[in-house]
Amino acid sequence: MSSPHSRLPTRDKRGTLLVVVDTPKGSRNKFAYDEELGVFTLGGVLPAGAVFPYDFGYVPRTRGGDGDPVDVLLLMDEPAFVGCVVPARLIGVIEAEQTEHGETTRNDRLLAVAENSRNHRDVRTLGDLHGNLVEEIEHFFVSYNEAKGKRFAPLGRRGRERAEEVLRASLRGEA
Numbered sequence: 301m302s303s304p305h306s307r308l309p310t311r312d313k314r315g316t317l318l319v320v321v322d323t324p325k326g327s328r329n330k331f332a333y334d335e336e337l338g339v340f341t342l343g344g345v346l347p348a349g350a351v352f353p354y355d356f357g358y359v360p361r362t363r364g365g366d367g368d369p370v371d372v373l374l375l376m377d378e379p380a381f382v383g384c385v386v387p388a389r390l391i392g393v394i395e396a397e398q399t400e401h402g403e404t405t406r407n408d409r410l411l412a413v414a415e416n417s418r419n420h421r422d423v424r425t426l427g428d429l430h431g432n433l434v435e436e437i438e439h440f441f442v443s444y445n446e447a448k449g450k451r452f453a454p455l456g457r458r459g460r461e462r463a464e465e466v467l468r469a470s471l472r473g474e475a
Contacts (some may be wrong), residue, residue: 303338306384308360310471316387319372319412321357324379324469331382333358333369340382347447353440355380362470365406366398370470373437375423376414388412392426393463394438399451407452409441410463425459 322331322340328351332343346352355376358369373389374380390412390459398407411434413420426434438454445452 305333305360305383306335306338307370310359310361310467311465312387317390317412318360319357319374319386319388320354320360320436321374321380321384321386322382323352324381325376326351326357326379330461333383344448346444350447353437353466355386357386359410359470361472362467363472364408364470367405370410370467371381371407372410372412373396374412374414374433375420376417377419387415389415390460390463390467391423391428392434392440392457392459393466394434394457395455395462395466396441397453398445398456399453400449408466409437411437426457 305320308318308320320333322333323329328346329342330344330346330444331340338360347356357372357374359372360369362370364370370390372385375432380386392411394409394411396407396409397404411426413423423429431469434457442454
């Protein structure tokens with residue numbers, strides 16, 4: 301089914317990365333875009349006390365190792381809404397493997413900053429983030445997946461150049 305979200309490019313006319321928010325910061329609900337239906341659906345609910353630390357979404361026209369669009373954790377000042385398209389800049393990637401039902405696949409998480417962010421406007425690299433923030437983000441993904449009966453194993457943290465390589469390798473249509 302064709303919908304505006306399924307027709308989005310990976311980058312805008314200026315070359316800025318586009319991120320579609322599927323789960324807002326502070327939400328216990330995990331939403332996902334259903335390509336067949338052309339709408340966002342409820343994909344799950346986090347346990348009490350657990351929430352998404354930042355907006356979470358995906359890059360249009362990509363496919364990660366798990367078969368889904370490439371995931372992005374998006375640093376912004378305030379939560380967006382489900383389906384919001386946010387111009388962003390990559391700052392790095394958490395390379396990871398995810399195991400479910402005995403099958404292990406790559407499921408890297410890109411890290412990006414909203415172009416219009418005031419609070420994160422000076423963040424250009426992973427090194428610009430506060431000391432343990434990336435560690436806390438990794439811990440969130442480990443515990444989030446554990447609650448879903450999956451195992452998430454971070455393999456390493458890499459910078460913007462590697463994040464761009466992961467993005468290029470995932471492109472499935474015109475960018």
